[in-house]
Amino acid sequence: MFPDFSSARVLVVGGSSGIGLATAKAFAAHGAQVTIASRNADKVAAAVAEASAGARGTVQGAQIDTTRDDDVVRFFADGQPWDHVVVSAAQTPTGQVRKLPLADAYAAFDSKFWGAYRVARAVQIRDGGSLTLVSGFLATRPSKASVLQGAINAAVEAIARGLALELSPVRVNTVSPGLIATPLWDKLDATARQSMYDGAAASLPAKRVGQPEDVANAILYLAGTPFSTGSTVLVDGGGVIAG
Numbered sequence: 001m002f003p004d005f006s007s008a009r010v011l012v013v014g015g016s017s018g019i020g021l022a023t024a025k026a027f028a029a030h031g032a033q034v035t036i037a038s039r040n041a042d043k044v045a046a047a048v049a050e051a052s053a054g055a056r057g058t059v060q061g062a063q064i065d066t067t068r069d070d071d072v073v074r075f076f077a078d079g080q081p082w083d084h085v086v087v088s089a090a091q092t093p094t095g096q097v098r099k100l101p102l103a104d105a106y107a108a109f110d111s112k113f114w115g116a117y118r119v120a121r122a123v124q125i126r127d128g129g130s131l132t133l134v135s136g137f138l139a140t141r142p143s144k145a146s147v148l149q150g151a152i153n154a155a156v157e158a159i160a161r162g163l164a165l166e167l168s169p170v171r172v173n174t175v176s177p178g179l180i181a182t183p184l185w186d187k188l189d190a191t192a193r194q195s196m197y198d199g200a201a202a203s204l205p206a207k208r209v210g211q212p213e214d215v216a217n218a219i220l221y222l223a224g225t226p227f228s229t230g231s232t233v234l235v236d237g238g239g240v241i242a243g
């Protein structure tokens with residue numbers, strides 16, 4: 001059972017889709033005053049409408065591009081403290097080290113690692129509040145097709161552990177998802193996507209593909225548990241222990 005997040009100010013950066021949207025909906029359902037922020041105004045507006053249905057709290061939208069230093073500084077310039085902040089924003093080109101163009105590799109790190117870094121550097125969070133970053137299973141279970149993504153995820157986990165010391169008494173944690181059915185995979189055609197989901201469901205101990213709500217659940221657990229900081233919570237269907 002989650003604590004009552006009533007009146008908590010919650011920011012979900014990357015809240016317009018997938019894991020971030022499920023997280024925004026869950027916080028709103030538990031009474032929080034949620035702000036959904038990402039780059040695309042239309043996606044933000046649609047997410048606000050979706051998260052508002054069934055909310056006990058309030059939901060509003062805002063625009064931010066975490067790859068832009070000036071935009072992140074502008075976003076947090078009012079200095080108003082948040083209770084809980086989640087960063088799930090990322091757009092990461094991926095591929096083999098020998099094949100992925102260097103510019104794409106830099107862009108991937110800039111989006112996911114440096115994006116989270118910029119937010120952590122600029123945001124104000126109340127004492128005892130939380131910052132939760134999102135990494136991914138490739139940090140601990142690398143794939144030869146996505147070596148860089150594993151390195152980015154490991155860097156995200158490392159910075160969260162360090163920030164848990166630097167920002168204390170603000171708590172900083174990471175959630176590491178396994179394969180989750182989100183719009184991230186819309187880049188695949190429907191047949192390839194379904195076959196990837198079916199393959200994961202067959203091989204994972206949990207015997208199903210992950211849903212964004214599974215990850216949102218872990219994020220609310222971390223935000224609502226005052227003794228949790230510096231931790232990485234795997235939500236991977238048992239992938240890390242599967243053969």
Ligand SMILES: NC(=O)c1ccc[n+]([C@@H]2O[C@H](COP(=O)([O-])OP(=O)(O)OC[C@H]3O[C@@H](n4cnc5c(N)ncnc54)[C@H](OP(=O)(O)O)[C@@H]3O)[C@@H](O)[C@H]2O)c1
Pocket residue numbers: 013014015016017018019020037038039040041043044064065066067088089090091092111112115134135136137176177178179180181182183184
């Ligand atoms: N889905 C999986 O299987 C999986 C597995 C492991 C890890 N993860 C990680 O989980 C996180 C969330 O993934 P997801 O599956 O929820 O992806 P998603 O559905 O594609 O959502 C990504 C979100 O990030 C926002 N975003 C992207 N770049 C941004 C930027 N520069 N500034 C602000 N917002 C930005 C997008 O909105 P706009 O387009 O409006 O900006 C969108 O709201 C990512 O870090 C991903 O690597 C996902």
